[in-house]
Amino acid sequence: MYLFTDDCLLGVPEIDSEHERLFEIINEIHALLGDDAKSDRYDHIYELIERLKQYAKEHFQHEEAYMERIHHPELELQRHQHAVFCDKINEADILLSGSDQTRFLDDLLKYLITWLYRHIIGCDLMIGKMPPADTGKKVPVFTNEYLTGIGLIDDEHKELFRIIGEVHRIIHDEFIADKYDEIVYLLEELKNYTKFHFADEEKYMQSIQYEGLAAQQRAHDAFVARLEEMDFQQIEGHQQETLEEILEFLTDWLINHILNSDKKIGTPVS
Missing domain, CATH: 1.20.120.50 (Hemerythrin-like)
Structure with missing residues (x-):
């Protein structure tokens, strides 16, 4: 079943x-x-x-x-x-x-x-957690609000924000005419680091016998699947619009996942 x-x-x-x-x-x-x-x-x-x-x-x-x-x-x-x-x-x-x-x-x-x-x-x-398409885009910044209290996980989250921030910088850099190669490189870096981070996070949850591990694994699997589905050919043809959509999703998903899932890992069960 x-x-x-x-x-x-x-x-x-x-x-x-x-x-x-x-x-x-x-x-x-x-x-x-x-x-x-x-x-x-x-x-x-x-x-x-x-x-x-x-x-x-x-x-x-x-x-x-x-x-x-x-x-x-x-x-x-x-x-x-x-x-x-x-x-x-x-x-x-x-x-x-x-x-x-x-x-x-x-x-x-x-x-x-x-x-x-x-x-x-x-x-x-x-759905309902992303700003409408016509709103302004903000630079993703890691703040204390996203801290889980688990050093390893927090450090790796900061690195994910750093990579996403680099994507944001390139997207909005008017002096870079052709952004495709740099973006593909960063997206590959993000994909690889995300897999590395999820493996670390799941290993930590296993070590503390965290009851929410299965749900976390499903979420991680779904996010990696989204990364794998990225169409680099579409990015090359419609760079600015497509890249902004990708960036928005990655940032909003990560923030939502940290706030609603990862922060529970560091919260003792009463």
Whole structure:
């Protein structure tokens, strides 16, 4: 069974309940897939997949309408990602007619649930937490507000802010005409250092048997997936706009994660 956990909650009741329902439908399919005694299980599975298609489509429409109302800057990216999810489910129409249905369904469910976890934690959790696209951009600065009280983690967070700050400096440096090479270098540095930091952070949480480790690992996995998805060709073609969007997401995600997740690591459980 795939669990809809508290770290997937946005705090927007309609969206949260619809996310939970998506998990429920996928779990219903998963349960039927493992029920060898049910002779007509595939008929029920097909019905559930059709229900999942329709429900996902309706949910994405609701979510996009909400993002449009609050002027969420990642609306277009979200629309693209929603289309990817729907396209993947639609593959079932072709592939379920083949002979190896069980293997295909198992692979499909793993893909869908991994996508959901990463999308919710890596994208949806930022809905309502990012400034609208037309607001001014501020230089990201590490302040005492972000201190966890754990020296290693705080030092590595400061380094992440330093790298993001360098990206900000280059983006807004009018004397750098072609920023592509420097930006790609810094984004690779950020990606590598982020992985290094997350490994250190998770190792520390393991050492203190931190109960929130699994949720942290899901969040880290989702963030790294976003970094891996960065389209350098798009950056080269639309440098200023694309780079500002990337910078805004990286900064806001990091701040939100530190304030709402990492600071709990250094807080004793009462």
